[in-house]
Amino acid sequence: MRLLVIEDDADLGPWLRETLEQALGGADLVATLDEARAALQVRPFDLVVMDRRMPDGDAIDLVSMLRRLTPRPSILVLTALDDPNDIARALDAGADDYLAKPFEPVELIARARAVLRRNQLDQKGITSVANLRFDMPARAAYIDDQPLVLPRRELALLEALMRRAGHVVLRESLENAVYGFDDEIQSNAIDAHLSRLRKRLREHGCLAEIKPLRGIGYLMTDGA
Structure with missing residues (x-):
């Protein structure tokens, strides 16, 4: 699972990245729409969480680009604007959900999980190889139906491999699944x-x- 946070607030941005990363998977943070476009050209994201008002424009203008991506990320818009017309514009543009500030962390995580689940309804949510099973929406692994607890980066690696089980996953793709733009990779x-x-x-x-x-x-592979 890889997330992109688009937020220019120096306090809120890092908090959003850390909160979402702890609950859902690796997250990257950018502070402008130009940085967001550059990030989206480098790697795919499962979820984009964006503030409306950015230094270089309205993040809603980015939604049409996100909708054209394959695979398409889920889109959750955050804003202090709670006018019904602003909410309607975000949703009409293609955002999956809209969360007005201020909000509680538990609501943020619940909304993020909900939009991810909705976008995965038409995809294969559970992948099995031999006696190993991975529930994509829940980001949970099982061996012989027993939960397998893994450190964050090992879980991200397993998820990336299970998403393409039976196919070669390039080293670069695995690095993108595990590390953020600011991480030093040996x-x-x-x-x-x-x-x-x-x-x-x-x-x-x-x-x-x-x-x-x-x-x-x-x-x-199944080991055969």
Whole structure:
């Protein structure tokens, strides 16, 4: 799961990124619409949380671009504007939901999860490989129907691999799933995380395997 926060407030922006990251997955923060457009060209996002009033324009103008992306991210608009006409404009433009400031963290997370679930209704929400199952909307992994608890980055790696189970996932795609734009990535960091993930899977009796393809990426298979 990868999220993009578009917010120029120096206090609110980092708080939003941290709150959403703890609840849903890795998040990146940008402070202008130009930075948002650049970020969207670099990597795909599952959810975009945006403030309306940005230094270089109205974030609603970005929604049409988001709607054209494949896969299309869910869109949650945050604003101090609570006029019905402003709400209608955001939703008519293609936003999935609208949350007026101020708001409580629990409501923010609930709204974010709701729009993600709605956009995933027409997609395969649960993926299984051998005795390993991954519930995409809940971001939960199970081995033989028993919950598998993983550190945040290992969970992000497993999610990225399970989304494309049976297909090669490039190293760059795995790095994008795990790290933000501001993170320093050492050359062997992904390999180290994957090594720990593979060990945890084996220890819990997982029959699925993560196979490396040297210089290319990794493949999630049923071990056959």
